[in-house]
Amino acid sequence: MRYIAQHFRHSDGVWPLTLVLAYILTTYIGGWLLMAQPGFLLPLLGIIACGHGMVIAAYLVHDCAHNAIFKKTEHNTNLGKLLNWITGGSYGTYEDLRYKHMRHHVDNADPISFDYRGWLKSHPRLERLVFALEWLYFPAVDILMHALLMIAPFTSIGDAKQRKRLAAVLMTRSILLVALALWSLKAVLLYTLAYLLMLTVLRFFDAYQHNYEIVVNLNDPDAELPHKGNKDYEQNNTYSNLISRRWPMLNLLVLNFCYHNAHHAKPTMPWYKLPALHNELFGDAYTRTVGLKGQLRSYHRNRIAGIYAETYGQVEVPVALRDGKAVPVYGLSFLTAF
Secondary structure (H helix, E strand, O other): OHHHHOOEOOOOOHHHHHHHHHHHHHHHHHHHHHHOOOOOHHHHHHHHHHHHHHHHHHHHHHHHHOOOOEOOHHHHHHHHHHHHHHHOOOOOOHHHHHHHHHHHHHHOOEEOOOOHHHHHHOOHHHHHHHHHHHHOOOOHHHHHHHHHHOOHHHOOOOOHHHHHHHHHHHHHHHHHHHHHHHHOHHHHHHHHHHHHHHHHHHHHHHHOOEOOEEEOOOOOOOOOOOOOOOHHHHHHOEOEOOOOOOOHHHHHHHOOOOOHHHHHHOOOOOHHHHHHHHHHHOOOOOOOEOOHHHHHHHHHHOOOHHHOOOEOOOOOHHHHHHOOOOOOOOOOOOOOOO
C-alpha cells in the first residue's frame, strides 16, 4: 500500500480513488446489464445508473486534467484517457481537452475555437430543430457539440493530423456498439437516454458557476485578456452551486464539482478534499454560494434564451437567480476540446 500511495499527489488518495473507480465500473456496467432486462423498472434504473456512472467518470477526468490524483502527469493522463472512453469524449484527444480547460483557469474566461451560435444562425432548419428540442429539455446544443467532436478533424475547426486517430476511434466504438446491439438492441437504444442524462447534468452544473465571457481565441496561445491571472476577479466571478448545504453528502452526486470556488482556489485539490477546503476558506455564509432551487427555476424559465447566450450575465449570479434573470450558457463542456 505504501508503494502505491507514494504515486499519489495526496497520501490519503488511494481509497477514495479505489472507491470512485469501483462506483464508476459498477454503475456503468451494471447499468448496461439492467437496461437489457425486460420490463420497465429495471431498465429505468439502468439508465440512471449508467448515466450517473458517466457523470462521475467525467468529473474524475476533470480531476485528472488538473493532475489532482497522481504526482506524475503521465499517470493522470493515462487514467483520464481511459475514463474518457466511458464518457464518450474519446473522439477528441485528452491533451486538447486539458489545454482548453487550463486556458479557462488561466485566462479567467471561456476560450473556444468554434462558436456554434453563428453557425446555427446560418442553418435555419437546424436552428428550429435545436429550439424545439431545447424546449423539450433535450440538450440539443451539447448533442451538436459532441457530434461535431466526432468529425472535427475533417472540418476547418479540427486538426487534420488527428484524422487517422479519429478514424480508429470511430471504428473501435462502432464495432463495440454493433456487438452490444447484437447482445441487446434495447440496451443500446436506452444508452442514448443515459448519455442525454449525463450531458444534461454536466451542462446544468456548468451553467451557473461563472460570470465569465466567451472568447473565440482558443487557437491563440499568446492571447491577452483583461482578467488573465487576476485571482480576485476569478473568485468574485466564480460561484459554488451546492446541491445541498444541509446534507453535504448529496454533493457527491457530482463528485463535489459544485464546490467550485474551492476548486479555483486550489485546482490540484482532489474531489474528496473540496468540502473541507470550502469550509476552511469560505464558511457557510459565503456570498458566492447559490442554491439548487433557484438554479432549477432559472434553467426552466431561460432554457431557450441559453441557446444564444454568450456570457453568464453582467450582474452577480445570486442576484440574477433571485430575480429569475440568470441565463444558462451552453456548449462549454470540458469534454469538448474546441
